[in-house]
Amino acid sequence: MGNVLHLRDDHEQAQMLLPWRVNGTLEPGEAALLEAHLADCEECREDLSASLAMRRLYAAMPVEDMPERTVRLAGANVSPLHRLRRRLSTGWGRAASGAMAAAAAVALVVLLMPAEPAGDYRLLGSDTAGQPGNAIVLFSPDTPERDMRAALDGAEAKLVDGPTASGAYIVRVPEAARGAALEQLRSLPQVVLAEPVDAADGP
Amino acid sequence: MTQPETTSDLQLIARVGQRDAEAFDELYRKYQARLGRFLANVVRQPQIVEEVLDDTLMVVWERASDFKGESKLSTWIFAIAYRKAMKALRRYDAPLEDHEAENRLSPEADPEQTFGQTRLHALLRAAMAQLSPDHRAVVELTYFQDLSYREIAAIMECPVDTVKTRMFYARRQLKRCLDGELPDWI
Numbered sequence A: 001m002g003n004v005l006h007l008r009d010d011h012e013q014a015q016m017l018l019p020w021r022v023n024g025t026l027e028p029g030e031a032a033l034l035e036a037h038l039a040d041c042e043e044c045r046e047d048l049s050a051s052l053a054m055r056r057l058y059a060a061m062p063v064e065d066m067p068e069r070t071v072r073l074a075g076a077n078v079s080p081l082h083r084l085r086r087r088l089s090t091g092w093g094r095a096a097s098g099a100m101a102a103a104a105a106v107a108l109v110v111l112l113m114p115a116e117p118a119g120d121y122r123l124l125g126s127d128t129a130g131q132p133g134n135a136i137v138l139f140s141p142d143t144p145e146r147d148m149r150a151a152l153d154g155a156e157a158k159l160v161d162g163p164t165a166s167g168a169y170i171v172r173v174p175e176a177a178r179g180a181a182l183e184q185l186r187s188l189p190q191v192v193l194a195e196p197v198d199a200a201d202g203p
Numbered sequence B: 001m002t003q004p005e006t007t008s009d010l011q012l013i014a015r016v017g018q019r020d021a022e023a024f025d026e027l028y029r030k031y032q033a034r035l036g037r038f039l040a041n042v043v044r045q046p047q048i049v050e051e052v053l054d055d056t057l058m059v060v061w062e063r064a065s066d067f068k069g070e071s072k073l074s075t076w077i078f079a080i081a082y083r084k085a086m087k088a089l090r091r092y093d094a095p096l097e098d099h100e101a102e103n104r105l106s107p108e109a110d111p112e113q114t115f116g117q118t119r120l121h122a123l124l125r126a127a128m129a130q131l132s133p134d135h136r137a138v139v140e141l142t143y144f145q146d147l148s149y150r151e152i153a154a155i156m157e158c159p160v161d162t163v164k165t166r167m168f169y170a171r172r173q174l175k176r177c178l179d180g181e182l183p184d185w186i
Helices: A010-022 A028-040 A042-059 A068-074 A080-095 A098-112 A145-154 A175-186 B007-017 B021-043 B046-066 B073-091 B116-129 B133-143 B149-156 B160-177
Strands: A135-139 A158-161 A168-172 A191-196
Touching: A010 A028, A010 A042, A010 B133, A010 B160, A028 A042, A042 B116, A042 B133, A042 B160, A080 B021, A080 B046, A135 A145, A135 A175, A145 A168, A175 A191, B007 B021, B007 B046, B007 B073, B021 B046, B021 B073, B021 B133, B046 B073, B073 B133, B073 B149, B116 B160, B133 B149, B133 B160, B149 B160
Parallel strands: none
Antiparallel strands: A135 A168, A135 A191, A158 A168
């Protein structure tokens, strides 16, 4: 914290507190001390006026960097949770950087190498791919790899892709038993969510 | 400017902790605009803002049962957003300060920006761009979100004196960039 100023006197302390006098969040004792100082200090009174003006100007400043979709969704009749779940299933492809792709590759190897040959798995979007993933699973962040594998094995889920940007995995479970497989996964304490993903659910 | 926190916030997060999707939707709609503005002003890159906003709200969904009410719900949520934002900026290796912003602001370039509030906002935006994300966060949390310096310190996980110092320097920098213009607003 090398840039912390050490307050030497009431004036410096007053200068530091002015922004919160402006937004009205000072404790009563602090506010009283500040008012007493303001009564005697023209410089602080001028700074207070400037701070009030600055806050008014700042609060009225339009936000330019708000993502368009966020603005559009703010009043839309779309379930936010549904949208977030869909984003989990597609975010990896959109957000992938080299580092993230490498991390995902490592995660795939770590997760799968001990139990299954790599050939049983594929990446979404691969030209050589067979069937796509049909479910998404998100584990608690502290879930050990062996527990993830056991959970997926127990539901006959094959890993297809992941982790996504939010740490979820795309899996394929037997289509005819998808509901039961997802219910089984949801019943496990280490599973945060297990949801169906269909091609029609794409972005 | 900000909505007061009520007991309904505590009831809402408790329901979210019990995996109530409707409660989450309500919480999402309540906080999305505030969080979006905070992140937009701190991060300043729409594609990262959207990712961080979604990640933040997903953590709220996943970890709602961890919220014990030791702070205000808004403090807890903003702290998650701030940590996610800083992590994303590091991951994308984004420039922390835009030193070219002042040079790009040319009053002659856009006649509509040469008068009144629009011009002042352009000046203020350029001045904000020259601050670090940490300084921008303190300005936003103080001047728009109306949080106390103690709440801001909790969000940014730093001492209260650091918050005060950051705001002092930010205010001085903004005032310098708006020199001669701000009195018209007083």
